[in-house]
Amino acid sequence: MPTEALDVDRFRAAATGLLTSHRITLPRGRTPDSFRGLVQMARVGDIGVIHLRQGVDVDVEILEPIDYYDVMLAVSGSSTIEAAGTRSGRTLIDPSHAALLSPGMSASMRMDSDYGQLHLRIERQTVDRVLEAMLGRPAGDPVLFDVALDLTSGGGRSWRHLAAMVFEDMTSGDGLTAHPLAARSWQDALLSGLLAAQPGSHATALDDRVRGRPHRRQLSRVLDFCEERVADPIGVVDMAEVAGISTRALQRMFREELGSTPTAHLQGLRLSRVRSDLLEGASETVTDVALRWGFTHLSRFAAAYRARYGESPSQTRRGGSV
Incomplete structure (x- = not known):
């Protein structure tokens, strides 16, 4: 359902609830009365599609690093965005160019009065799941995409056409994107296309997969060992012994092949x-479940769980028992 925010405070509150906290600055000479905003929200599978308009030139600053992926598309007008802590400089957002923020990023934006924006909010675990399916193995560290997304050529152009088809279907209200069993296929098509089209930290791993480069035999043995002994008190030394290599070589192999570390991989399996x-709906306490799967430092477990899934173990338990 659309949420109309006819003043800047209501607009900011509605947009913050769907995305993240931010500061809006009006140009000199403009009063808050000149602001006319609109916020609309829909979903395709697990992807949130947020449509925003403000009706006046504004500067926007994201106040905290985001914990999700945000694809920013222009329905009309244009904007520029500068992601903090990157070398991308100012990125143009218009009908031919988009921007993509990854978890951990914050940014500042300058939007013109005609700028109508679509945000695709994609949770990290959703991207991880699709990437793991494409790679045929655990994804490793979170994907960090390049910020600028060119929609005029190559894979970016194809992805834009796919996204336009999905958005058009969503506006009909009775299309396939409204069907709960079909929506996930649309979602996965958007995400696999984005992963294939947009450069980032995952690109080498995908290229290796396409070229059919085999994993090292040692790595396959270690991954199988971790799966079989995930609940046991195993560590890096045990993995190195299984692979028949030194711990330093094991660390290097995981970094080159998985973009991760042996410890992070094992922790991910246990989580x-x-x-x-x-x-x-396990009948045991959260503590008992954590201990069963090899976690002995419960405070570290809780912090790692929240960092990976965006909620506490207790919140997951309550959600799973509904």
Whole structure:
């Protein structure tokens, strides 16, 4: 349902609830009465599609690093964005160019009065799931995309056409994107296309997959060992022994092949097992489930779980028991 925010405060509150906290600055000489905003929200699968308009030139500053992916598209007009802590400089957003912020980024934007914007809010775990399916193995560290997304050529142009088809179907209200069993296929098509089209930290791994480069035998043995012994008190030394290499060589192999570390990979497997048990309504306490899957430092476990899934283990447990 659309949410009309006819003044800047209501607009900011509505947009913050759907995206993240931000500061809006009106140009000199403009009063808050000149602001006429609109906020609309829809979903395709797990992707949030947020449509925003403000009706006046504004500067916007994202106040905290985001914890999701944000694809910013222009319906009309234009904007520029500068992501903090990157070398991308100012990126243009217009009908031919988009911007993509990754988790951990913040930014400042300058929007013209005609700028109508679409934000695709995509959670990290959703991107991880699609990338893992494309790679045929765990994804490793979170993907960091390049900020500027060219929609005029190559994969970017194809992705723009796909996105336009999805948005057109959404506006009909009775299309396939409204069907709960079909929406996930649309979502995955958008995400796999984005991963294939947009450069980022995942690009080398995808290229290796396309070229059919085999994983090292040692890595395959270690990954199988971790799966089989995930609940046992194993560590880097045990993994190196299974691979028949030094711990330093093991660390290098994980970094080159998975973009991660042996410890982070094992922790990810254990967190996944804990989450599955909690979602299935395990009768044990959260502590018992964590201990069963190899976590002995419970405060570190809780922090790692929240960092990966964006909620506490107790929140997952309550959600899974509904």
